[in-house]
Amino acid sequence: MQGLYPPDMADPTTPTVLLSDVEIQRVVADLAHRIAPVIDDETVAVVLLTGGLWFAADLTRALSRVGRQVRFDALWLASYGDGQSSRGRIDVHAPYQRPIAGRRVLILDDVFDTGLSLAEAVRITREAGAADVLTCVFARKPWPEPRAVEPDFVGWEAPNRFLVGYGLDHAGTLRGLPDICALD
Numbered sequence: 433m434q435g436l437y438p439p440d441m442a443d444p445t446t447p448t449v450l451l452s453d454v455e456i457q458r459v460v461a462d463l464a465h466r467i468a469p470v471i472d473d474e475t476v477a478v479v480l481l482t483g484g485l486w487f488a489a490d491l492t493r494a495l496s497r498v499g500r501q502v503r504f505d506a507l508w509l510a511s512y513g514d515g516q517s518s519r520g521r522i523d524v525h526a527p528y529q530r531p532i533a534g535r536r537v538l539i540l541d542d543v544f545d546t547g548l549s550l551a552e553a554v555r556i557t558r559e560a561g562a563a564d565v566l567t568c569v570f571a572r573k574p575w576p577e578p579r580a581v582e583p584d585f586v587g588w589e590a591p592n593r594f595l596v597g598y599g600l601d602h603a604g605t606l607r608g609l610p611d612i613c614a615l616d
């Protein structure tokens with residue numbers, strides 16, 4: 433791909449749009465309506481960096497529109513490096529910025545695949561003393577076996593394809609695509 437977006441139909445490597453930015457915003461608004469009743473303004477929304485940034489920015493603003501002004505923190509985890517499959521090992525690049533002991537935490541991520549990243553985030557959060565841990569992912573991909581944790585809230589059931597856009601990267605690129613696309 434030569435940086436073309438929207439896709440050049442003649443190029444087989446251009447991303448195929450699976451969910452448009454308009455559809456993404458509808459999914460986010462629906463998630464905010466489902467989540468708002470089970471959190472309060474003392475809840476700490478936690479983004480899993482880096483890919484979860486775009487979703488977390490949208491969801492926290494959607495929560496604000498329905499009257500929830502959540503606190504915010506970040507955990508920087510990485511399991512994929514620049515590859516297209518999980519290394520099966522999670523690196524913690526940056527821990528929580530503020531104490532979360534005794535608080536309700538809502539962990540946010542862009543995609544749930546093997547489930548290892550979310551399971552590690554939940555483990556770290558419980559170990560840090562959170563009173564309660566909720567999890568929310570924008571997209572859940574299918575997996576052949578039961579995963580260690582399942583998210584409490586899922587926006588979109590994604591196909592088993594390599595996704596890019598809306599925070600999802602291909603070797604560090606394409607995170608800024610406004611739509612969610614498949615690259616395979």
Ligand SMILES: O=P(O)(O)OC[C@H]1O[C@H](OP(=O)(O)OP(=O)(O)O)[C@H](O)[C@@H]1O
Binds near residue numbers: 510511541543546601
């Ligand atoms: O369910 P899993 O198989 O663990 O995959 C999901 C994780 O993979 C991606 O992160 P990645 O480790 O690629 O880092 P990134 O956030 O910097 O893209 C994505 O943002 C999720 O956090």
Ligand SMILES: Nc1nc2[nH]cnc2c(=O)[nH]1
Binds near residue numbers: 596
């Ligand atoms: N970019 C990207 N990262 C992932 N991490 C787990 N699944 C995916 C995926 O489909 N795309």
